[in-house]
Amino acid sequence: MLIKIKRGWELDEREVTPEEVYLNRRAFLRKLGWTGLGVAGLQAGWLASALGLQNKKKSGVWQTIPKPRPPYPVPRNTRYTVERPLTPEDIAASYNNFYEFTMEKERVWQLAQQFETHPWRVEIRGEVHKPMTLDIDTLLKQMPLEERIYRHRCVEAWSMVVPWSGFAFKKLMDMVQPTSKAKYVRMVSFLRPSQAPGQKQRHYPWPYFEGLTLAEAANELTFLATGIYGHALPTQHGAPIRLVTPWKYGFKSIKSIVLIEFTRTQPRTFWSDLVPDEYDFWANVNPKVPHPRWSQATERDIGTGKRIPTRMFNGYEAYVAHLYRG
Numbered sequence: 001m002l003i004k005i006k007r008g009w010e011l012d013e014r015e016v017t018p019e020e021v022y023l024n025r026r027a028f029l030r031k032l033g034w035t036g037l038g039v040a041g042l043q044a045g046w047l048a049s050a051l052g053l054q055n056k057k058k059s060g061v062w063q064t065i066p067k068p069r070p071p072y073p074v075p076r077n078t079r080y081t082v083e084r085p086l087t088p089e090d091i092a093a094s095y096n097n098f099y100e101f102t103m104e105k106e107r108v109w110q111l112a113q114q115f116e117t118h119p120w121r122v123e124i125r126g127e128v129h130k131p132m133t134l135d136i137d138t139l140l141k142q143m144p145l146e147e148r149i150y151r152h153r154c155v156e157a158w159s160m161v162v163p164w165s166g167f168a169f170k171k172l173m174d175m176v177q178p179t180s181k182a183k184y185v186r187m188v189s190f191l192r193p194s195q196a197p198g199q200k201q202r203h204y205p206w207p208y209f210e211g212l213t214l215a216e217a218a219n220e221l222t223f224l225a226t227g228i229y230g231h232a233l234p235t236q237h238g239a240p241i242r243l244v245t246p247w248k249y250g251f252k253s254i255k256s257i258v259l260i261e262f263t264r265t266q267p268r269t270f271w272s273d274l275v276p277d278e279y280d281f282w283a284n285v286n287p288k289v290p291h292p293r294w295s296q297a298t299e300r301d302i303g304t305g306k307r308i309p310t311r312m313f314n315g316y317e318a319y320v321a322h323l324y325r326g
């Protein structure tokens, strides 16, 4: 359960009753010493927004989306395309899982704006011949950037189709050169509770951490995304760099990475540590294996709103099934 005491400015307009709005507004205006007609006018506007006129919020999302500045846009790799329509950008950018900020998907984009993702450094260490700590801008200059359209399937049975910009995880491996002892990769997100209100939730073992086998990390699909829709990632999608493993449930795709460690033993992962009966290390999309609390046979496309069948390995069987034989 979410136990959270919200500050006033964090309140979502839809969560406050008109009465609370009225009282807060009145107190606010009293402080400023405003009276009369002007107040009535302001009140009407305030009430209108409290009663759920969402247009303002919708346009607010666009303000969080970075302009396409070099090195974006990057060339599209047409090997990775999808038959389903792309999810509209504002829908993808306003329906996010990023528990560091809030568990409420539709509010992540707002709360994530206070998070500073520049400058940013990524440490790569462990079983590698060339450990290094790289500034994100340096990393971007060294990697061959490309765009790939992937399906994304959350374990909660919603899905989207988006164009990621970034580079193959394998390219990073080529740079740091894993030793013969490296068998797994562990990845860790930032820890900065002063900018991430969700990290004040002590019952979560922050920072977020995930892992892959070395073979999974080296698979051609495994991608480190630094952009989306032809520009840098907005904060809510995991700026400045996040993992994308499209054949696995979305929680494997760890956001805002600060550490990549090559290990000899299987790393623990955030969700399987918290709820081992519901989330395992592998997390491969499989419509035949229900979650203990819901079916995984279908999913809701957040772009079209339609329910569609879920595919084995999220439609990427040809790329990854060989990893799991036996």
Ligand SMILES: Nc1nc2c(c(=O)[nH]1)N[C@H]1C(S)=C(S)[C@@H](COP(=O)(O)O)O[C@H]1N2
Pocket: 092, 095, 096, 097, 098, 099, 100, 153, 154, 155, 189, 208, 236, 237, 238, 249, 250, 251, 252, 253, 254, 255, 256
């Ligand atoms: N650090 C971090 N990474 C995370 C999460 C999170 O809460 N924290 N949520 C995961 C889940 S459950 C999903 S579905 C995807 C959502 O990515 P999106 O918001 O960019 O669509 O991010 C994943 N990566």
Ligand SMILES: [Mo]
Pocket: 097, 153, 154, 155, 156, 249, 250, 251
């Ligand atoms: Mo997810």
